[in-house]
Amino acid sequence: MKGLYTALMCSFDEKGKINEKGLREIVRHNIQESQIDGLYVNGSTGENFLISTEDKKRIFEIVKDEVGDQVKLIAQVGSLNIDEAVELAQFTTDLGYDAISAVTPFYYKFNFEEVKDYYNTILESVDNDLIIYSIPALTGVNMNLEQFGELFENEKIIGVKFTAPDFFLLERIRHAFPDKLIYSGFDEMLLSASVLNIDGAIGSTFNVNGKRARQIMELSAEGKMEEARKVQKETNDLIAAVLDNGLYQTIKEMLKFKGIDAGHCRKPMRELKEEEVGRARQIAEKYM
Template sequence: MKKLYSALMTAFNDDGSIDEAGIREMVRYNIDVNKVDGLYVGGSTGENFNMNHDQKKRVFEIAIDEAKDQVDLIAQVGSLDLNESKELAKFVTDLGYPKISAVTPFYYNYTFEEIKHYYNEILKGVDNKLLIYSIPALTGVSLSMEQFGELFENPKIIGIKYTNADFYLLERVRNTFPDKLILSGFDEMLLPALALGVDGAIGSTYNLNAKRAKAEMIAFDEGNIEKARQLQKESNDLITALIKNDIYPSLKLVFNEMGVHAGVTKEPMAKPTPEMRAGAEKIYNDYLK
C-alpha cells in the first residue's frame, strides 16, 4: 500500500513565536483522525524558511515528542546555510528521525557540482537516509534524470520528494531507478502520479483531506479509476478554493474550523482577514463537513 504523509504545519502566535500546543494538536489530529502514514516536518508548508535556527530545532523536538514511534517521520533540514543544514541533520538524527530531506539550494543559481557537494556534505558523518526535495517552481532548480542518478550514487540518498509538474521526467526517473523511493508532492496531481508508480505522497492539504486522498489511493490500487478520478476532482475543488482564499493562512483557518488550533502564519505571510475567515468557513462547510 502506498504511503500518505501530511506536510506538518507550524502553529505560530501573533507575535511570530511558536505555539507548541497547536503543533501538538495538529500532530495528534494527523495521527488519530487522519490516520496518515507519516509526517514531513520542516518543509514549505511548515514555513521553514520563515523560521530562525532555534525555532526549527524546537519544531523538530515537539513533532517527534508528540508522534513518538506512531508514524514515519521525515525532517526537512535544507537551508542556504550549509553549516545549518549539517547541524540540523545531526540534530534530528540524534532525536531519532529515521529519514531526513533537504531542498535543493536555491537563489544563487548553483551549479550541479555545488548542489551535489551540498547533499554529500549534509550526509557526511550522519547515519541517516535522505530524500532530495525537488520543487522547481519555488527554487528554480530543475534536476535532470542523469543528475538524479549522480546524486543516487551516494547510498544514503534513497529517493525524492517530487514536487514537479514535469511528469515525463517523473516517468523516466521512476523507470530508471525502480528501487528509489519517490513521493509525489503535488496534491492536485496525485492520481497521475499514482499512475506513474510513485510510492506515496506528501502534501499540505492532506492535513485536512487525508481521508479522501487515502480513499483515492485505495480506489486506484483496486483498479476503480472512475472512483479515483471523482475523488481527485473533489480534492481539486477543495484545493482551488484554498488557493483562491490564500492557501497558507487558509489551511490554518480551516483547521481551526475543524476544532484544531493551528495558530496563524508567520510574517511576512498574511494574517487572516475577516474575508479570509469567512472564506475558510465556507470551504469547511462545502468540502469537509
C-alpha cells in the same frame, strides 16, 4: 518509508512564536483523523524558511515527543546555510527521525556539481537516509534523469519528493530507479502521479484532506479510475478554493473550524480579512 506524509503545519501565536499546544493538536489531528503514515516536518508548509535555527530545533523536538513511534518522521533540514543544514541533520538524526530531507539549494544559480556537493556534505555528517526535495518552480533547480542518477549513486539518498508537473521525467525516474522512493509533491496531481507507481505522497492539504488522498491512491491501485477521478476532482475543488483564499492561512482556519488551535502564519504572510475567514470556514464545512 512508503505511504502518505502530511507536510506538517506549525502553529504560531500573534507574535510569531511557536504555539506548542497548537502544534501538538495539529500533529494529533493528522495521526488520528487524517490517518496518515507519517509527517514531513519543517518543510515549506511549516514556514521553515521564515524561522530561526533554534525554532526549527524546537519544532523537531515537539513533534518527536508528541509522535513517539506512532508514525514515520521525515525532517526537512535543507538550508542555504550549509552549516545549518548539517547541524539540523545531526540534531534530528540524534532525535530519532526516520529520515532527513533537504530542498535543493536555491536563490543563487548553483550548478549541478554544487548541488551534488551540498547533499554529500550533509550526508557525510550523519548516519541517516536522505530524500531529495525537488521543487523547481520555487528553487529554479531543474535536474535531468542523469543528474538524479548521479545523486542516487550515494546509497544514503533513498528517494525524492518530486514536486513538479514533469510526468515524463517522473516516469523515467521510476523506470530507471525502481528501488528508490518517489513521493508525489503536488496534491492536485496525485492521481496522475499514482498511475506511474509512486511510493507515496507528501502534501500540504493532507492536513485537512488526508482521507481523500488515501482514497485516490487506493482506488488507483485497484484500477478503479473513474472513482479515483471523482475523488481527485473533489480534492481539486477544495484546493482551488483554498488557493483562491490564501493557502496556508486558509488551511489553518479550516483546522480551527475543527477545534484545533492552528494559530497564525508568520510575517510577511498576511492575516486573512474577516470575509476570507468566513470563506475558509465555509470551505471547511463543505470538505472536512
